[in-house]
Amino acid sequence: MGARGTAIGLRIAQAIPVLFGVIVISFLLTRALPGDPAAQFAGAMATEESIEQVRTSLGLDKPLVTQFGLYLGQLARGDLGQSVSTGQPVIEELASRLPASLELTLFALILSCAVAIPLGVLAATRPGSWVDQLCRLLVTAGVSLPTFFTGIVLVYVFYYLLGIAPSPLGRLDFIYLDPPHVTGFFLIDAALAGDWETWFGALKQLILPGLTLALFTLAPIARMTRAAMLSALSADYVRTARAAGLAPRKVLYGYAFRNALLPVVTTLGMVFSFVLGANVLVEKVFAWPGIGSYAVEALVVSDYAAVQGFVLSMALLFVLLNLIIDLAYSVIDPRFGTSAK
Amino acid sequence: MLSIKDLQVAFRTRKGEVSAVRGISFELARGERLGIVGESGSGKSVTSYALMRILDANGRIKAGDAVYSGIDLRKAAERDMRDLRGREISMIFQNPRAALNPIRKVGHQIEDVLRQHARATRQDARQKAIAALEAVKIRDAEARYDAYPFELSGGMCQRVVCAIALACDPKLMIMDEPTTGLDITTQKAVMDLVDELVTARGMSSILITHDLGLASEYCDRIVVMKDGQIVEEGAPQLLLSAPQHPYTRKLVDATPRRGVTIRELLPQEERRPLAPHVVAETPLLEVRNLTKTYQGKSGPVHAVRDISFTIREGQSVGLVGESGCGKSTTSAMLVRLLDPTSGQLLYRGEDLAQMPAADFARNPLRGKIQMVFQDATDSLNPRHTSRQSIAEPLKRMTDLRGAALAARVEELASVTGLPEHLLDRFPHQLSGGQKARVGIARAIATEPDFLILDEPTAALDVSIQAVALNLLADLRARLGMSYLFVSHDLNVVRMLCDHVIVMKGGEIVDAGPVEQVMDSPSHPYTRELLEAAPQVPIPTAAA
Numbered sequence: 012m013g014a015r016g017t018a019i020g021l022r023i024a025q026a027i028p029v030l031f032g033v034i035v036i037s038f039l040l041t042r043a044l045p046g047d048p049a050a051q052f053a054g055a056m057a058t059e060e061s062i063e064q065v066r067t068s069l070g071l072d073k074p075l076v077t078q079f080g081l082y083l084g085q086l087a088r089g090d091l092g093q094s095v096s097t098g099q100p101v102i103e104e105l106a107s108r109l110p111a112s113l114e115l116t117l118f119a120l121i122l123s124c125a126v127a128i129p130l131g132v133l134a135a136t137r138p139g140s141w142v143d144q145l146c147r148l149l150v151t152a153g154v155s156l157p158t159f160f161t162g163i164v165l166v167y168v169f170y171y172l173l174g175i176a177p178s179p180l181g182r183l184d185f186i187y188l189d190p191p192h193v194t195g196f197f198l199i200d201a202a203l204a205g206d207w208e209t210w211f212g213a214l215k216q217l218i219l220p221g222l223t224l225a226l227f228t229l230a231p232i233a234r235m236t237r238a239a240m241l242s243a244l245s246a247d248y249v250r251t252a253r254a255a256g257l258a259p260r261k262v263l264y265g266y267a268f269r270n271a272l273l274p275v276v277t278t279l280g281m282v283f284s285f286v287l288g289a290n291v292l293v294e295k296v297f298a299w300p301g302i303g304s305y306a307v308e309a310l311v312v313s314d315y316a317a318v319q320g321f322v323l324s325m326a327l328l329f330v331l332l333n334l335i336i337d338l339a340y341s342v343i344d345p346r347f348g349t350s351a352k
Numbered sequence: 353m354l355s356i357k358d359l360q361v362a363f364r365t366r367k368g369e370v371s372a373v374r375g376i377s378f379e380l381a382r383g384e385r386l387g388i389v390g391e392s393g394s395g396k397s398v399t400s401y402a403l404m405r406i407l408d409a410n411g412r413i414k415a416g417d418a419v420y421s422g423i424d425l426r427k428a429a430e431r432d433m434r435d436l437r438g439r440e441i442s443m444i445f446q447n448p449r450a451a452l453n454p455i456r457k458v459g460h461q462i463e464d465v466l467r468q469h470a471r472a473t474r475q476d477a478r479q480k481a482i483a484a485l486e487a488v489k490i491r492d493a494e495a496r497y498d499a500y501p502f503e504l505s506g507g508m509c510q511r512v513v514c515a516i517a518l519a520c521d522p523k524l525m526i527m528d529e530p531t532t533g534l535d536i537t538t539q540k541a542v543m544d545l546v547d548e549l550v551t552a553r554g555m556s557s558i559l560i561t562h563d564l565g566l567a568s569e570y571c572d573r574i575v576v577m578k579d580g581q582i583v584e585e586g587a588p589q590l591l592l593s594a595p596q597h598p599y600t601r602k603l604v605d606a607t608p609r610r611g612v613t614i615r616e617l618l619p620q621e622e623r624r625p626l627a628p629h630v631v632a633e634t635p636l637l638e639v640r641n642l643t644k645t646y647q648g649k650s651g652p653v654h655a656v657r658d659i660s661f662t663i664r665e666g667q668s669v670g671l672v673g674e675s676g677c678g679k680s681t682t683s684a685m686l687v688r689l690l691d692p693t694s695g696q697l698l699y700r701g702e703d704l705a706q707m708p709a710a711d712f713a714r715n716p717l718r719g720k721i722q723m724v725f726q727d728a729t730d731s732l733n734p735r736h737t738s739r740q741s742i743a744e745p746l747k748r749m750t751d752l753r754g755a756a757l758a759a760r761v762e763e764l765a766s767v768t769g770l771p772e773h774l775l776d777r778f779p780h781q782l783s784g785g786q787k788a789r790v791g792i793a794r795a796i797a798t799e800p801d802f803l804i805l806d807e808p809t810a811a812l813d814v815s816i817q818a819v820a821l822n823l824l825a826d827l828r829a830r831l832g833m834s835y836l837f838v839s840h841d842l843n844v845v846r847m848l849c850d851h852v853i854v855m856k857g858g859e860i861v862d863a864g865p866v867e868q869v870m871d872s873p874s875h876p877y878t879r880e881l882l883e884a885a886p887q888v889p890i891p892t893a894a895a
Contacts, residue, residue, distance in 0.1 A: 251516070256434045258468060
């Protein structure tokens with residue numbers, strides 16, 4: 012246990028230099044963006060002087076190192092600056108938009124896992140059967156169809172043709188009020204408030220974009236589950252378990268599946284990361300007020316503070332996610348942190 | 353108790369059906385210990401899997417009968433088979449560490465079996481599992497209950513596998529190469545333990561092995577299998593001292609044992625006289641106070657402590673010891689893949705230890721010190737043909753190109769007895785013995801003076817090992833190379849080497865000329881090693 016505890020502690024400590032690196036890079040990258048933000052904010056009719064004035068007020072006339080020092084100071088105070096395009100503090104906007112993205116991503120991943128993992132396990136236990144073929148078909152379809160396309164098809168079929176889905180406009184239909192803000196996750200907040208009508212309303216809005224993302228993430232998870240299960244099932248310890256007369260259920264879940272989980276968890280972490288970055292397309296299609304669309308809009312108008320805030324919060328999220336994955340690993344795998352692993 | 357008649361097992365493969373077992377019959381009486389001996393591919397393991405009905409999905413019993421205590425194993429329902437497995441018939445496997453679930457506590461793995469066969473309830477499972485661990489003489493069983501396989505040694509893992517197999521008091525124990533991958537002293541300890549338990553409980557056992565010595569020591573009767581058929585059966589003493597079938601004869605001949613020369617491992621008609629190798633007085637490699645220390649989590653780990661020895665020109669030195677004794681670390685330092693912590697490696701007077709291992713690849717001496725690796729399969733690039741593998745060091749170390757290079761590769765192939773048409777094949781298209789030849793040809797390509805052989809025959813069947821050892825002996829005489837032969841098999845070392853070094857715990861405990869160290873061992877550890885090695889009864893001269 013000692014080795015494990017140390018390994019976990021080390022793992023957390025490793026996150027600190029990574030975060031600092033991200034701060035530096037995001038700072039430099041935004042400075043390297045084409046376009047002069049001062050000119051942008053001063054407006055089309057601005058004179059040289061007014062542009063200079065804006066530059067001074069934004070602190071852009073100071074040397075980079077000083078700017079960076081100022082930026083760090085602000086960060087330490089939890090101040091991510093103000094978005095120049097919306098005039099709102101970046102931290103507030105992120106706080107309202109990040110949960111929207113996270114809710115969508117998590118919902119999609121849970122949906123995806125609920126289908127992909129059993130499918131992968133079934134496919135592995137019966138290689139070459141119809142389940143295996145179905146798995147292959149679904150996986151191929153999932154990766155080959157771009158998310159904006161599946162999204163639009165789903166909207167067309169379920170909203171336009173069948174009329175069973177609500178209009179794809181944001182997180183909640185305008186007839187509902189936002190649930191009281193606790194976590195920012197509408198499903199959780201509504202449930203906490205006991206407002207089941209709003210809960211269903213939020214769920215209805217979530218299903219189509221969630222499905223779109225889930226289809227996209229199905230492939231890697233199902234494939235990895237299948238591959239990991241196949242190799243676990245052919246392992247020596249499964250043969251030992253069978254030779255000891257253990258019931259097939261026990262062999263399959265107690266022995267093979269738990270071992271197969273390790274690579275699946277790794278894949279899950281990777282999928283989560285890229286989906287979080289890639290769901291901007293889905294957010295656009297479903298007018299989802301998420302962090303992806305926010306970042307794209309900010310980028311287009313060279314909104315330094317907003318872009319930096321986005322990059323930073325994403326980096327934080329990634330670091331946190333990797334930490335969670337590693338912690339999950341340490342729970343599943345007793346070898347974590349020892350020389351055997 | 354167990355009766356098998358005309359059993360046939362076949363596997364569906366992409367190339368059609370392959371029969372692995374073609375009609376074998378044998379009987380096993382209550383309390384009898386049967387040995388099934390054969391080389392890889394003889395169908396001995398498949399036979400046992402078929403009995404347990406745990407063949408892979410593409411395998412099936414094609415014909416024949418297998419009856420255990422009145423139960424037809426071929427027709428029994430899967431549910432009945434499940435009750436049989438572990439409770440009536442148990443099995444232990446090779447490579448014990450892999451045979452245990454790596455992420456489940458060993459105590460829980462024993463409980464699983466006890467609970468499955470209703471031998472324990474939730475309340476007393478823990479206590480019974482600990483009792484099962486105690487039965488296989490695991491010290492401090494209570495603490496071991498919570499251990500994971502990776503925290504246990506190989507021998508300990510095999511004891512746990514035994515505990516699982518014996519937990520429900522089965523009547524028949526099948527052991528499938530139970531000691532492969534274990535040290536020679538651990539092998540003896542495990543086999544003695546299992547034998548004792550099997551005898552004490554009046555069980556029957558089937559020992560599946562490629563090791564004739566092991567089978568003769570622990571079995572009442574031996575059947576010899578080849579290509580899915582039984583070629584001979586009988587009591588071990590009789591069978592091995594006067595083998596009737598030519599295959600048994602060949603197998604017995606090829607098994608390294610005391611008082612036999614390396615040529616006598618080969619079938620009689622292939623025994624050509626062995627050219628003597630000349631051992632000069634001049635030292636080729638002097639190892640002085642060599643030490644390797646690793647920084648472990650709980651303080652420094654002394655892998656090799658202050659060892660010194662000399663290898664003279666043309667001399668073959670055997671390096672023996674159990675796993676963890678430092679012999680692999682030593683050979684890695686000698687071949688300059690690992691930097692010593694301190695000490696000198698004088699090669700013809702030049703200290704190689706001064707040169708970092710990372711730079712040694714560019715040194716001209718790189719070609720003079722070469723290595724033959726343990727696993728012929730894993731040490732060849734699967735995407736390289738034999739020709740490419742052998743040409744690789746030549747391209748790096750010499751100026752040979754084009755036709756000259758091709759000629760040299762072909763010369764090396766003929767020296768190592770690799771047929772020329774095999775040069776363009778990939779490793780997976782070659783047999784174990786052919787791969788071993790490629791590995792040797794690659795190692796001698798740059799005309800080394802010093803060859804480090806790291807258990808080069810450990811993964812080979814005995815008959816192929818015999819050929820490989822003879823090839824090495826021939827090459828030594830022909831090319832005048834010195835060998836450092838790293839091995840755990842003392843019988844092999846005895847036949848091939850002039851001098852032997854015994855290591856234990858990173859130190860040299862015994863060293864000297866082979867005859868002196870092995871025939872009249874003075875050191876207790878050497879004696880222990882020699883006694884642990886199973887001996888085959890020496891065949892009588894009459895065939």
